[in-house]
Amino acid sequence: MKMEDNSVHTLPAQQQAQQPGVETAMHPPPQSSMAQYAGSGRLEGKVAIVTGGDSGIGKAVAIAFAKEGANVLIVYLNEHSDANDTKDKIEAAGKTCLLFPGDVGDENTCKLVVTQAMSRLGRVDILVNNAGEQHPQSSIEEITEEQLTRTFRSNIYSMFFMTKAVMPYLKSGACIINTTSITAYRGSPQLLDYSASKGAIVAFTRSLSKALVQRGIRVNAVAPGPVWTPLIPSTFDAEKVEKFGSDVPMKRPGQPDEIAPCYVFLASDLSSYMSGQVLHPNGGEVVNG
Numbered sequence: 001m002k003m004e005d006n007s008v009h010t011l012p013a014q015q016q017a018q019q020p021g022v023e024t025a026m027h028p029p030p031q032s033s034m035a036q037y038a039g040s041g042r043l044e045g046k047v048a049i050v051t052g053g054d055s056g057i058g059k060a061v062a063i064a065f066a067k068e069g070a071n072v073l074i075v076y077l078n079e080h081s082d083a084n085d086t087k088d089k090i091e092a093a094g095k096t097c098l099l100f101p102g103d104v105g106d107e108n109t110c111k112l113v114v115t116q117a118m119s120r121l122g123r124v125d126i127l128v129n130n131a132g133e134q135h136p137q138s139s140i141e142e143i144t145e146e147q148l149t150r151t152f153r154s155n156i157y158s159m160f161f162m163t164k165a166v167m168p169y170l171k172s173g174a175c176i177i178n179t180t181s182i183t184a185y186r187g188s189p190q191l192l193d194y195s196a197s198k199g200a201i202v203a204f205t206r207s208l209s210k211a212l213v214q215r216g217i218r219v220n221a222v223a224p225g226p227v228w229t230p231l232i233p234s235t236f237d238a239e240k241v242e243k244f245g246s247d248v249p250m251k252r253p254g255q256p257d258e259i260a261p262c263y264v265f266l267a268s269d270l271s272s273y274m275s276g277q278v279l280h281p282n283g284g285e286v287v288n289g
Contacts, residue, residue, distance in 0.1 A: 008246035010253060011228070013238035019133050021230030023055045023082050030228045032056060032256035033089055034063040042268040044069030047121045049113060051075040051104050051162060052131030054083035056229030057179065060256035061128055061263045062086055066095040068264060073098040073117045075131065082230075096121065104131050105153035110161040114169065124169050126267045129159040129201075130179040134194040134235050148193050155197035159204060172216030177266050178205050180278060182225045185287035198223075202278060209276030218275040220266045225282025226253040249284030 016025055023029055032055065048065045052058040053074030062072045063086065072090055074097060076083045083099050090097035098120055102109040117124050132155045137143050159178055170176075183191055184198035201221060209219035226232075226245035232253075233241050245253030262279045265271050280287060 008251050009242050010245050010251070011242055013242040014233050015236070015238045015241060016230065016234040019231065019234045020052070020055075020077055020079065021232075021234030022079050023059075023085075023230055026228075026230060026233060030056060030230075030256050032060040032063075032229075034060055034067060034257055034260060037064055037067055037257070037260075039064070039067030039069065039093075042068045042264065042270070043126070046070045046125040047073070047117060047123050048126035048128060048267070049073045049075065049117055049124055049162070049166065050128040050130060051158065053128075054079045054086055056231065057224065057227060057256045057259050058128070058130045059086045060260035061130065062097070063089050063093065064260040064264050065126070065267065066090040066093040066097070068268070069095070070126065071096040071121050073100060073113065073121065075100045075102060075104055075113050077101065077103060077131075079230075104158035104162060105150075107161040107164075110158070110165045113162070114165040118169060124166050125171075125174050127162060127166050127170075127176045128179070128263060129162055129176065131158055132179065132197075132231075134191055134231065136190040136235060137192070138190065140192055143193055151193040152197050152200075155194070156200045156204065159201065163208065170215075170217055174216075175218045175220070175267055176208065177263055178219070178221040180205070180221045180223045182223055182280070182282045182285065182287060184223060186285070205278065206276045213275055218266075218271070220271065220274055220276065221278045222259065222262045222266070223278050223280050223282065223287075224254065224259050225280075225285055227259055228253045228255055245283065248282060252283065254281060254283055
């Protein structure tokens with residue numbers, strides 16, 4: 001007798017061959033263009049650097065910042081078509097968008113990013129450390145030294161490198177926003193190194209906020225739950241993608257457009273009395289952190 005499958009299927013089964021993945025190969029495509037978002041000038045005249053800004057959450061954040069009045073420099077690995085689509089949407093909002101392909105796990109790359117931002121845009125007011133990667137393994141025995149180093153270099157070393165590079169140019173009123181994850185709070189048995197790196201980001205955010213508070217620079221983070229981005233089909237097999245996000249109270253993955261307003265809030269004066277904090281757009285899961 002065949003058992004009935006009562007699991008929730010939230011997406012069509014699909015998979016991409018390599019990270020970080022591309023939006024154009026996803027079906028349905030993520031909602032990341034902030035099409036319904038109307039800005040109100042909360043970031044007028046500011047300049048933001050967004051790592052991993054070509055697609056997914058980073059793309060939605062970059063477009064939302066532009067709609068709020070900011071010029072944006074996007075750092076991405078090699079997804080040129082996605083990056084150019086983001087650039088088009090930012091320019092349609094009447095703002096400047098610079099594209100910088102490169103690996104933020106390399107400190108020299110991060111220095112060059114900031115140099116370009118200063119030479120082309122004249123200032124930096126907001127740094128969004130958002131780039132990251134993940135590689136599921138069935139047990140800790142399967143995590144090689146190479147994978148461990150790669151995960152931490154992309155997910156947390158990059159934040160140290162970008163922050164170090166931009167610090168000489170940040171003035172009072174500037175802010176840094178780091179992307180951590182729900183896995184930092186609830187854990188993930190198949191993403192041990194990824195979860196550990198995201199936990200490090202929480203500690204980094206809290207410590208950096210204390211280090212910079214007297215300089216008038218706020219540091220906060222966002223810990224998304226399951227969100228439909230190119231990282232998902234390029235990380236998991238088709239069966240897991242099909243059920244992605246079904247384990248949260250809302251029984252579905254979030255969309256990048258639903259996450260980006262958290263970053264706008266943290267980048268603007270609306271959050272002027274917040275530093276060292278983490279916002280949790282995660283589909284209703286209570287994490288007490």
